[in-house]
Amino acid sequence: MLEVRALNCERNDRLLFRDLSFTLEAGQVLQVKGGNGSGKTTLLRIICGLNDSYRGELFWHGAPLGEQRDAFYAGLLYIGHRVAVNRVLSPLENLRWSSRLHHPADDGRIRGALGQIGLAGYEDSPCYSLSAGQYQRVSLARLLLHGGDLWVLDEPFTTLDTRGVALLENLVGRHAESGGAVLITTHHKLTLPGLRALTLGVAR
Amino acid sequence: MSQASAAAAFIATLRRDLLISLKRRNDILNPFMFFIIVVSLFPIGVSPDSAMLRQIAAGVIWIAVLLASMLSMDGLYRSDYEDGTLEQLLLSSMPLYLLVFAKNIAHWLVSGLPVILVSPLLAYMLALPAEGYLTLVASLLLGTPVVGMLGSIAVALTVGLGSRGLILAVITVPMSVPVLIFGTLAVQNALAGGLPLGYLALLGAMLALTICLAPVATAAALRISVN
Numbered sequence: 001m002l003e004v005r006a007l008n009c010e011r012n013d014r015l016l017f018r019d020l021s022f023t024l025e026a027g028q029v030l031q032v033k034g035g036n037g038s039g040k041t042t043l044l045r046i047i048c049g050l051n052d053s054y055r056g057e058l059f060w061h062g063a064p065l066g067e068q069r070d071a072f073y074a075g076l077l078y079i080g081h082r083v084a085v086n087r088v089l090s091p092l093e094n095l096r097w098s099s100r101l102h103h104p105a106d107d108g109r110i111r112g113a114l115g116q117i118g119l120a121g122y123e124d125s126p127c128y129s130l131s132a133g134q135y136q137r138v139s140l141a142r143l144l145l146h147g148g149d150l151w152v153l154d155e156p157f158t159t160l161d162t163r164g165v166a167l168l169e170n171l172v173g174r175h176a177e178s179g180g181a182v183l184i185t186t187h188h189k190l191t192l193p194g195l196r197a198l199t200l201g202v203a204r
Numbered sequence: 205m206s207q208a209s210a211a212a213a214f215i216a217t218l219r220r221d222l223l224i225s226l227k228r229r230n231d232i233l234n235p236f237m238f239f240i241i242v243v244s245l246f247p248i249g250v251s252p253d254s255a256m257l258r259q260i261a262a263g264v265i266w267i268a269v270l271l272a273s274m275l276s277m278d279g280l281y282r283s284d285y286e287d288g289t290l291e292q293l294l295l296s297s298m299p300l301y302l303l304v305f306a307k308n309i310a311h312w313l314v315s316g317l318p319v320i321l322v323s324p325l326l327a328y329m330l331a332l333p334a335e336g337y338l339t340l341v342a343s344l345l346l347g348t349p350v351v352g353m354l355g356s357i358a359v360a361l362t363v364g365l366g367s368r369g370l371i372l373a374v375i376t377v378p379m380s381v382p383v384l385i386f387g388t389l390a391v392q393n394a395l396a397g398g399l400p401l402g403y404l405a406l407l408g409a410m411l412a413l414t415i416c417l418a419p420v421a422t423a424a425a426l427r428i429s430v431n
Contacts, residue, residue, distance in 0.1 A: 053431070084292040
């Protein structure tokens with residue numbers, strides 16, 4: 001599904017990674033590991049096209065990614081550590097907007113997704129009144145709504161409680177089983193069957 | 205599951221931004237109050253003599269509108285940049301310039317339109333003759349979106365910088381000068397008894413050009429800023 005060939009990236013005159021190559025096929029979960037500053041987020045942002053200070057090649061379904069950006073974005077769901085949830089709006093209003101950018105969902109489905117993610121009863125509260133974990137869960141509800149073949153998740157576990165972690169792991173596992181692919185950075189120990197790991201920063 | 209369409213994304217983005225502004229109120233009130241305060245200081249500071257005020261009325265209102273839109277512009281993409289919304293806009297398969305255009309329209313509706321609606325009242329206070337009202341409002345309606353969209357490019361370029369201070373005004377004001385010139389000329393022409401259609405047509409042409417080009421430039425600038 002996604003192939004990375006000979007990726008080189010420098011930041012602040014420091015080499016983050018060199019000749020990094022890997023593939024991610026449908027049904028796989030790839031966990032990107034590495035210490036702080038080892039370039040995990042940078043790698044994810046390069047793949048998503050948010051960072052272009054790199055050398056190397058990216059392929060999406062066998063063809064160069066740069067030539068089919070729109071098709072790639074239609075199949076991509078990215079949740080960075082800035083989770084793109086507006087604090088003034090309610091979870092419902094936030095998801096109404098973000099679902100229109102990907103797969104339109106009616107209010108019933110959005111409420112259903114929010115209930116599933118553990119935010120039942122908070123649908124119409126402004127997001128600034130939510131706790132950090134609940135705030136993060138609003139963004140995770142997008143996993144249930146937007147479809148997308150490739151999930152790129154940057155530290156999605158940071159503020160979640162143990163039940164939230166189990167819920168998200170379950171979602172990731174189910175997505176992989178149904179033929180999706182997941183690229184995830186976390187320091188959390190994942191317990192998923194068929195999990196692959198990529199460790200950055202070992203060369204130094 | 206139905207596919208997302210560009211029109212639906214456009215409308216959703218417009219509605220989202222309007223909703224945020226309505227909830228934050230300051231977005232609407234700040235430029236509006238600033239405009240009223242600046243204009244109402246002129247009769248006090250310059251002269252209450254209506255013959256004197258009449259001459260500067262159009263210029264004062266246009267300058268105050270420009271400054272008020274500078275004031276409101278600063279926050280245009282900031283919260284979107286900080287909470288990651290901008291990244292999601294860039295990663296959408298929808299054309300980015302269309303979404304940027306939706307944000308520009310929403311911004312004009314909450315910060316530009318109220319100021320324009322109250323401008324005849326302030327023009328009355330500055331003793332602008334009645335034959336100038338219609339031209340003043342028409343020139344503002346055509347000119348302020350141009351200023352807003354030009355400003356949007358500057359905001360997009362600087363959104364990643366920590367403290368921007370005056371840099372926004374330094375970039376935007378020079379680009380806005382033609383709008384200011386033709387806007388005030390149109391009103392003065394109407395006051396002199398002429399038909400200011402030529403000036404308004406020029407403003408309209410600038411608006412058409414900005415609508416075509418500015419969202420594309422803003423989209424490119426946002427890509428650079430997020431990178």
